[in-house]
Amino acid sequence: MPCLTGPRATIAGLLAIVLWSTSVGLLRSISEALGPTGGAALIYTVSALCLVISNRQALLQLVLSWHMLAAGTLFVVYEISLALAVGLASSRTQALEMGMINYLWPGLTLLFALYINQQRAQWFIVPGLLLALGGVIQVMRGDSDWSPAMLVHNLAGNPVAYGLAFGAAIIWALYCNLTRRWSDGQNPVPLFFCATALVLWVKYLLFPQPPMHINSGTMPELLFMGISTAVAYSAWNHGLQHGNLTLLATASYFTPVLSAFIASLWLGLTPGWGFWQGVFLVVAGSLLCWLATRRASAHSDLVSTSSAKE
Template sequence: MTSQKATLIGLVAIVLWSTMVGLIRGVSEGLGPVGGAAMIYSLSGLLLIFTVGLPDIRRFPGRYLIAGSVLFVSYEICLALSLGYAATRHQAIEVGMVNYLWPSLTILFAILFNGQKTNWLIVPGLLIALTGVCWVLGGENGLNPGEIISNVATSPLSYLLAFLGAFIWATYCTVTNKYARGFNGITVFVLLTAVALWLHYFLTPQ
């Protein structure tokens, strides 16, 4: 695969990813944060079985299988619950924006840990991305630290999960790119996410 094609696929993935906020929030309002997320990933897992198939995990590199599973499941749970626990739909959008620090963090991690080549433009790019997130969190008052803190305080768990998820997904992208060796474990990872969410649903009060 050429770098241009890979970049195009990545851009399409980001566009598709942007629909997840509305989807997860909408389903969560009907089925609850955990139950809604569990249903989404269960159906996604079934779809992947019929489209991508079930891979032979015995052929997977051990590091990829373990790290990929843990990081993928952790991220998806953070994302789904951060949106589901948001106090309002507007706050869910803000939480989604916080989570969208992951593309910038992925680039940063690729440079730091995978030796990705870059230039000085990466610095202002990362600063602009961070400023944009802070601006969204400030609401109508923009870059107002007090307003940002007050806004986050209304639903700290949602914002914390979204922020943590951004780092987890950036780590996932960096690690899997290094250890995957051409293998694709997405079907397994999504099914594991569904199992983890259903366990959480049945073992904890909702």
């Protein structure tokens, strides 16, 4: 990517947020045609090729360490968990739920930072986390009457997908904290993408998979998501280094709204008011967590400096 500075670098970071917001809808659409594992494997293969080609010089200078291997393992598990959670959702509406569950990670990142990175925070980080969790429950409830028994019933109906989605949020929160300590100024993300693609292909070859139905509509989706994911990572890192960090941090917290909106349009869904209430609660809870750390420390842009996500 050309070296952009000032407002242009900030625009590059905002572009990354827009591109990431397309991921849930495209993941679901591609998974329906190519299967959860096959579709994800092809997406990450395209992204890995783009990232390796554009970062080949930096990759030659990488110094491997056990820290990097540990971070890479978390990255791979996260990406696979999220992709499969969306792909294994029993319906397109449930795929939207998986995307919103994933957005528990900003609040969890800040919670884990209290212990891993000795991040300071004010007391209202706890209400922020509860608000975000309440938003996820509201998303799963929608406009229907709700009870704890109904929540248990929904979870029991597709435990693998829900488990992967909740697990993904926890894993990414850990990844954000640990890579902040372990990165040493290096960018091993292209290698992580290669590892993700490799693991997915191994799973595809070793376990029975649904047939791939590649058609004229699927290929543009696949290429767009593979390339846009690679561009988003590069643009985000560039925006963080040369753009307005505070603006990017704030904008990243509104990704769930944009993601849900784009996914709804792409998948032809019309979520009710209950769903959107949940989305806004997730955003409000994440922002409250961020404010709790912002007021406690001038260096609390942890989520923004750790790769925003889908």
